Amino acid sequence: MFTMDKKFPYIKSKKLLAICILFIVYFIANKIISADPDSKNKLVVLLRNNISPELRYKIKQNVFPLARQKALLEAERAANKIYARESVGFNKEITELRKLISKDILKKYRSGEINKIPFYKEENMNFNFHNYTYELEIFDTNLLFNGKHDGAILGTSAYLDEYLNKIIIATGDGIISYINHSDLDKKEFNSKIIRSNLTEIILDEEVYEQSSVGIKDILIINDDIYLSYSNNVNECYNTSIIKAKINLDYLEFKKFFEPTYCAKKYSDYFFNPHSSGGKMTLYDKNNLLFTHGDYYYWPAPQDPKNHLGKILMINLNNSESRILSMGHRNPQGLFLDKKNNLLISTEHGPVGGDEINLNYLDDDSVKNFGWPISSYGEHHCKKRFEMDGKNGLDCSDYKLAPLNKSHKDFGFIEPLKYWSPSIGVTEIYKAPIDFLETKNNEFFIGSLGNNINEGDLSLHHITINKSYDKVISENTLKIYQRIRDITYSENLNKFLVFLETKGSIGLLSVKKK
Ligand SMILES: [Ca+2]
Numbered sequence: 001m002f003t004m005d006k007k008f009p010y011i012k013s014k015k016l017l018a019i020c021i022l023f024i025v026y027f028i029a030n031k032i033i034s035a036d037p038d039s040k041n042k043l044v045v046l047l048r049n050n051i052s053p054e055l056r057y058k059i060k061q062n063v064f065p066l067a068r069q070k071a072l073l074e075a076e077r078a079a080n081k082i083y084a085r086e087s088v089g090f091n092k093e094i095t096e097l098r099k100l101i102s103k104d105i106l107k108k109y110r111s112g113e114i115n116k117i118p119f120y121k122e123e124n125m126n127f128n129f130h131n132y133t134y135e136l137e138i139f140d141t142n143l144l145f146n147g148k149h150d151g152a153i154l155g156t157s158a159y160l161d162e163y164l165n166k167i168i169i170a171t172g173d174g175i176i177s178y179i180n181h182s183d184l185d186k187k188e189f190n191s192k193i194i195r196s197n198l199t200e201i202i203l204d205e206e207v208y209e210q211s212s213v214g215i216k217d218i219l220i221i222n223d224d225i226y227l228s229y230s231n232n233v234n235e236c237y238n239t240s241i242i243k244a245k246i247n248l249d250y251l252e253f254k255k256f257f258e259p260t261y262c263a264k265k266y267s268d269y270f271f272n273p274h275s276s277g278g279k280m281t282l283y284d285k286n287n288l289l290f291t292h293g294d295y296y297y298w299p300a301p302q303d304p305k306n307h308l309g310k311i312l313m314i315n316l317n318n319s320e321s322r323i324l325s326m327g328h329r330n331p332q333g334l335f336l337d338k339k340n341n342l343l344i345s346t347e348h349g350p351v352g353g354d355e356i357n358l359n360y361l362d363d364d365s366v367k368n369f370g371w372p373i374s375s376y377g378e379h380h381c382k383k384r385f386e387m388d389g390k391n392g393l394d395c396s397d398y399k400l401a402p403l404n405k406s407h408k409d410f411g412f413i414e415p416l417k418y419w420s421p422s423i424g425v426t427e428i429y430k431a432p433i434d435f436l437e438t439k440n441n442e443f444f445i446g447s448l449g450n451n452i453n454e455g456d457l458s459l460h461h462i463t464i465n466k467s468y469d470k471v472i473s474e475n476t477l478k479i480y481q482r483i484r485d486i487t488y489s490e491n492l493n494k495f496l497v498f499l500e501t502k503g504s505i506g507l508l509s510v511k512k513k
Pocket residue numbers: 327355369370371374375407415
């Protein structure tokens with residue numbers, strides 16, 4: 001039988017009072033923390049000046065999910081601004097906040113407290129071009145943070161491959177997880193995190209943070225998973241590879257390949273860890289192919305011994321390497337057309353001069369693609385000089401690297417195609433013959449950048465003629481996100497793409513009209 005506790009009304013009012021006080025404190029504090037930085041409100045100014053930024057962020061992160069949500073919304077608005085190119089810069093406060101949130105989440109990933117990344121379905125994107133219709137299914141997540149580039153504003157860089165009926169995802173900050181193909185029909189699903197000994201093998205903490213170093217690609221060969229990464233050896237960097245036997249509960253990585261050479265962070269030369277390359281693809285049962293960027297150390301690409309600015313073949317059994325081609329800048333796309341024994345690579349130019357390069361692997365000669373002697377791009381300093389009313393070509397970078405336009409006239413191989421302005425070209429992947437029922441060579445190529453009208457933030461469907469001498473057509477699918485990686489799933493008969501602006505997975509299907 002229900003009996004009324006005599007104390008009940010008293011307790012109730014006390015509780016109510018406590019709730020009211022808490023609410024008021026919450027309201028004021030929230031106001032201070034999430035206030036407009038230019039707020040002239042006296043109370044806000046007084047209180048804010050007496051709280052350290054660290055404490056503010058801590059409170060923000062732990063106590064005020066609403067403030068966090070607001071900041072993320074602001075970040076999203078900023079991202080949209082970037083799309084429209086109204087603003088190029090990052091909001092400093094958002095960057096700091098993201099760093100703190102991501103550190104907190106990273107701790108939880110490592111401890112196992114978070115063991116999955118939730119994805120939810122977004123609206124499909126549809127495109128029509130001449131003979132083709134394209135459909136891109138998109139899955140977003142809010143739990144990937146450590147962008148490896150300012151443009152990866154809400155997401156992170158990540159790389160995809162397949163293992164049996166699973167998509168394996170390796171993020172730039174070293175979170176490895178998998179999605180079952182069967183879950184892709186659902187509106188929401190989880191990518192299950194695979195724990196590993198990564199932090200014992202890659203000691204550079206920056207790899208796991210918002211930075212310009214990190215994991216650079218994933219490749220699965222049989223039951224082995226290979227990861228390439230920015231390797232920091234006493235402030236001297238190269239791109240190295242580690243491997244592990246696949247075990248979906250735990251990956252025990254060990255070192256697989258480490259170049260003999262590295263680029264010093266502090267030297268008389270430029271240094272930029274974004275120019276890392278790092279793309280891997282399978283060659284045959286005993287070898288993989290691997291791109292190594294120049295890290296802006298310009299003497300390397302034309303030095304026949306130095307691994308920087310090269311494409312290499314690496315033996316899977318003994319890790320011995322051989323240079324296949326030289327004169328590369330930052331190749332982030334690599335595809336082997338087995339039937340034609342043709343290696344197709346893409347690479348970033350400086351300002352302009354992004355390239356598609358072809359290397360027929362029919363002899364042992366080392367092909368030279370020209371960087372930094374020949375390029376259809378220009379140095380960054382050219383514009384600065386011109387703005388000061390000087391001759392752009394007088395800036396000192398041209399003395400080190402003349403960037404002749406012709407490749408052929410200087411003994412180098414011409415690119416099959418180049419983009420000026422640059423699109424920020426990334427991965428390249430050929431469609432299987434029956435995917436598009438074509439006699440030509442159909443490729444999908446990703447782009448980064450921030451100017452949608454120049455072909456950035458898009459998927460490029462490029463048709464190359466049968467004999468590989470020219471590009472017949474280019475359909476640019478405007479995705480409005482940076483496209484970091486592309487692979488093809490035979491099981492799903494779809495292309496898988498990773499979109500890093502927001503941290504989304506895309507599934508692309510194409511139909512002939
Ligand atoms: Ca070139």
